[in-house]
Amino acid sequence: MRQVETAIPIKKESLGGKFLRGQKGGKSSLVKKINYVKRNYQLYLFFTLPPLLLLIIFKYIPIGGILIAFEDYNPIAGILGSDWVGFKHFQRFLSSPDFMNLLMNTLKLSVYGLLWGFPIPIILALLLTRVKSERIKKVIQLVIYAPNFISVIVISGMIILFLSPVGPINQAFGTAINFMTKPEAFRTIYIASGIWQGAGWASIIYTAALSNASKELTEAAVIDGANIFQQIWNVDIPAIKPIMVIQFILSMGGIMSIGFEKALALQTSLNLPTSEILATYTYKMGLQLGDYSFSTAVGLFNAVINVILLVVVNTSVKRLNKDEEEALGL
Numbered sequence: 001m002r003q004v005e006t007a008i009p010i011k012k013e014s015l016g017g018k019f020l021r022g023q024k025g026g027k028s029s030l031v032k033k034i035n036y037v038k039r040n041y042q043l044y045l046f047f048t049l050p051p052l053l054l055l056i057i058f059k060y061i062p063i064g065g066i067l068i069a070f071e072d073y074n075p076i077a078g079i080l081g082s083d084w085v086g087f088k089h090f091q092r093f094l095s096s097p098d099f100m101n102l103l104m105n106t107l108k109l110s111v112y113g114l115l116w117g118f119p120i121p122i123i124l125a126l127l128l129t130r131v132k133s134e135r136i137k138k139v140i141q142l143v144i145y146a147p148n149f150i151s152v153i154v155i156s157g158m159i160i161l162f163l164s165p166v167g168p169i170n171q172a173f174g175t176a177i178n179f180m181t182k183p184e185a186f187r188t189i190y191i192a193s194g195i196w197q198g199a200g201w202a203s204i205i206y207t208a209a210l211s212n213a214s215k216e217l218t219e220a221a222v223i224d225g226a227n228i229f230q231q232i233w234n235v236d237i238p239a240i241k242p243i244m245v246i247q248f249i250l251s252m253g254g255i256m257s258i259g260f261e262k263a264l265a266l267q268t269s270l271n272l273p274t275s276e277i278l279a280t281y282t283y284k285m286g287l288q289l290g291d292y293s294f295s296t297a298v299g300l301f302n303a304v305i306n307v308i309l310l311v312v313v314n315t316s317v318k319r320l321n322k323d324e325e326e327a328l329g330l
Contacts, residue, residue, distance in 0.1 A: 125206035144200030156265035253310035
């Protein structure tokens with residue numbers, strides 16, 4: 001009797017086959033994307049080429065101008081035709097009697113502004129999330145966001161008018177003090193006006209991050225009897241911690257890059273001991289006195305300090321996060 005064999009289908013595809021098929025699928029997807037870009041390259045060129053050209057023209061090409069800092073620049077001879085002097089202008093600036101005063105004025109305005117101004121947007125965002133009425137919340141947001149859209153020069157003019165001897169501040173207290181002539185008042189005026197103008201707008205990013213905070217954790221904290229401060233510390237702050245770290249790194253990276261517009265607009269001959277910073281000094285030496293090489297050297301020194309601070313802060317934050325993860329056993 002002839003034996004009949006039953007054919008049992010055997011699945012030949014192994015895990016390796018699946019992996020290879022996944023690789024092929026990934027490659028085919030990538031090929032499809034490349035082909036799509038090739039077919040529609042005109043669209044990509046139309047939207048990407050203009051901003052790329054603007055970036056190259058206004059950001060990268062001017063970098064070559066830092067060579068002026070190492071030359072006795074002559075506008076007629078040009079950058080390539082001027083005499084090379086090395087670090088002469090840097091030595092002149094570092095040995096200048098104004099160097100330490102300029103550096104300290106810049107650092108104090110930046111550091112004090114960061115210490116006082118960094119927490120305010122966070123506090124505003126935390127307070128806004130506690131407002132239950134949407135109508136009241138929108139009114140508050142409109143009020144605190146509005147100053148951001150006022151130009152720096154207009155803000156400076158408002159400050160000068162309000163703090164003049166016949167301004168509303170002096171009239172309210174029955175005094176006749178010209179605050180803009182007092183060096184000891186300049187930093188407070190500068191920092192306070194900056195917080196008033198920018199804190200509301202800066203709180204938007206924290207408000208958006210808080211909207212993604214876990215509602216279940218907040219409800220659980222309330223059930224466990226946590227008060228409002230414990231809820232903020234244990235639920236809200238962890239939700240916005242990554243944003244806080246990023247914002248802090250960016251703020252530290254620009255700690256020496258104080259805009260000279262407001263400092264120059266609020267500057268008077270009597271408050272110069274505290275209002276003269278590196279940015280205003282560079283502007284005066286370069287555009288008013290025509291010492292282009294020296295002003296470029298001062299600006300380059302400022303930029304190098306910014307880069308160093310950014311790298312140091314970024315490295316420190318990464319190390320702190322790594323230590324925290326190791327402590328948690330992650």
